[in-house]
Amino acid sequence: xxxxxxLRDLRKHYGGGGQVTALAGISVDFPAGSFTAVMGxxxxxxxxxxxxxxxLDEPTSGTVALVGVxxxxxxxTELTRxxxxxxxxxxxxxxxxxxxxxxxxxxLPALLAGRRPDKEWTRRVIERVGLGERMGHRPGELSGGQxxxxxxxxxxxxxxxxxxxxxxxxxxxxxxxxxxxxxLTQIARMGQTVVMVTHDPVAAxxxxxxxxxxxxxxxxxxxxxxxxxxxxxxxxxxxxxxPGPAPRTSAFQGPAPDGAAFQGAAHRAHxxxxxxxAGFREGTARR
Numbered sequence: 001x002x003x004x005x006x007l008r009d010l011r012k013h014y015g016g017g018g019q020v021t022a023l024a025g026i027s028v029d030f031p032a033g034s035f036t037a038v039m040g041x042x043x044x045x046x047x048x049x050x051x052x053x054x055x056l057d058e059p060t061s062g063t064v065a066l067v068g069v070x071x072x073x074x075x076x077t078e079l080t081r082x083x084x085x086x087x088x089x090x091x092x093x094x095x096x097x098x099x100x101x102x103x104x105x106x107x108l109p110a111l112l113a114g115r116r117p118d119k120e121w122t123r124r125v126i127e128r129v130g131l132g133e134r135m136g137h138r139p140g141e142l143s144g145g146q147x148x149x150x151x152x153x154x155x156x157x158x159x160x161x162x163x164x165x166x167x168x169x170x171x172x173x174x175x176x177x178x179x180x181x182x183x184l185t186q187i188a189r190m191g192q193t194v195v196m197v198t199h200d201p202v203a204a205x206x207x208x209x210x211x212x213x214x215x216x217x218x219x220x221x222x223x224x225x226x227x228x229x230x231x232x233x234x235x236x237x238x239x240x241x242x243p244g245p246a247p248r249t250s251a252f253q254g255p256a257p258d259g260a261a262f263q264g265a266a267h268r269a270h271x272x273x274x275x276x277x278a279g280f281r282e283g284t285a286r287r
Contacts, residue, residue, distance in 0.1 A: 002068035003029035004162050004193035005053050010062035012048055022048040023059065024216035030195055032161070035188035037204035038197045039230065040213035041237060046197040049213070050164050053195065054087055055079045067161050084113045088155035090165040094147040096139040102126065102150050103135040109158045122157045128179050129153045145171050149180075156183050163187065165196040169203050181206040201230035212237060 012023035023045055030036055030053075038046050051057035052064055055071045064071045067086045071079065088109065096105050106126060107117040126135055129149040139147050148171045155163050165184070169177035184194050185206050196207065204210045205227040212220040214237055222229060 002065070004032045004034075004067060005030040005195065006063075006065040007049075007053060008063045010049075010052055010064065011060045012052060012057070013060045021216050023052065023062075026062070026216075026218065028211070028218065030162075030193055032193055033188055033191045034209065035185060035194040035207045036196065037207035037210040037225065037230075038195060038213065039199065039204055039210055039234065041234075044213040045216045046213055047166060050166060050195065050197060054089070054162075054164050055083060084109065086161040088158045088160035088163045090152050090155045090163070090168040092166050092170070094139070094144075094151045096147055096150055096154075098139050101136050101138055102131055102142075102153075105139070105150055106154045106157050109154060109160075113158075117157070118159070121159070122153075125153045125157045125183065128183055130176050130179070145173070145176075148172060149176060152180050152183075156187060159187075160192065162193045162195070165194065167198055168196060169198070169200065177203070201225075201227040201234065204230045 007026050007028050010023050010026040011021070014020040014022055026049065038049060040046055048057065052059045053066070055064065055066060055074070066082060069082060071082075074082070097108065100108065103122070103126070106122055110117040123132075123135075126132060129152055131146060131149055131153065134142065134146065139150065142150065148168075152165075152168055155165070163184070168184075169180055172180060181203055184196065188194050188208070194207075196203070198204055204225050207225060208223070210222040210225040210230055210233075211218050212222070212233055219237070220233060222233060
């Protein structure tokens with residue numbers, strides 16, 4: 001079986017002449033049904049890794065395969081279709097449709113992909129993130145933390161093959177964060193693949209494996225991480241010598257440094273979403 005996400009010798013350079021190296025030859029597999037925490041200091045490559053893995057940014061060289069489909073040569077329309085059908089995102093920005101309710105925002109990705117939303121699962125997810133009494137509210141009627149929970153519920157309810165999450169619990173209280181992490185664990189056990197960037201050792205302890213990035217390279221893989229082991233590893237990264245070229249590895253080893261946050265890429269990931277959302281609203285009004 002192909003891994004859900006496969007990266008081979010992935011490199012990303014920014015600036016004329018490759019002045020800044022963001023990814024430095026990453027080779028890594030994320031198996032189907034796995035839950036991986038991606039960690040490292042700021043500038044280590046975490047967001048760039050997610051961008052390229054999701055087809056939101058094009059690597060300078062190397063290859064990416066998403067759900068067994070090579071991304072090389074795909075145009076933006078093809079990439080958008082692939083993401084809609086197989087990928088869900090939790091962005092640092094919420095990217096909610098302001099005119100839609102919580103329920104409508106959460107079910108929108110399934111509708112855009114031509115699937116019928118699973119109402120029972122959707123209701124369960126919304127309730128688990130603490131918004132059971134807010135399903136009919138619009139984003140403008142919610143706090144920032146509540147909007148983040150809507151974004152998380154949207155990703156989880158879609159049942160996509162791969163969920164890319166960038167600091168999904170950063171704006172949440174401890175209780176809600178624990179519920180979200182339990183949900184991520186649950187969907188991984190159901191066969192979905194979760195790749196989560198986080199700075200939080202406790203959040204990382206919910207994952208099957210933690211990858212540690214420094215200067216564009218994966219320098220450590222920690223299976224079955226505990227919060228203490230993750231914290232100890234992070235504490236040692238600051239004084240770690242810069243690693244040499246990364247060898248090709250498989251099943252959780254490789255390299256990468258930081259890039260822009262997901263915010264700009266979100267518009268490409270949901271290209272055409274505004275128009276479809278308008279159609280969704282009109283259809284709802286007619287009913």
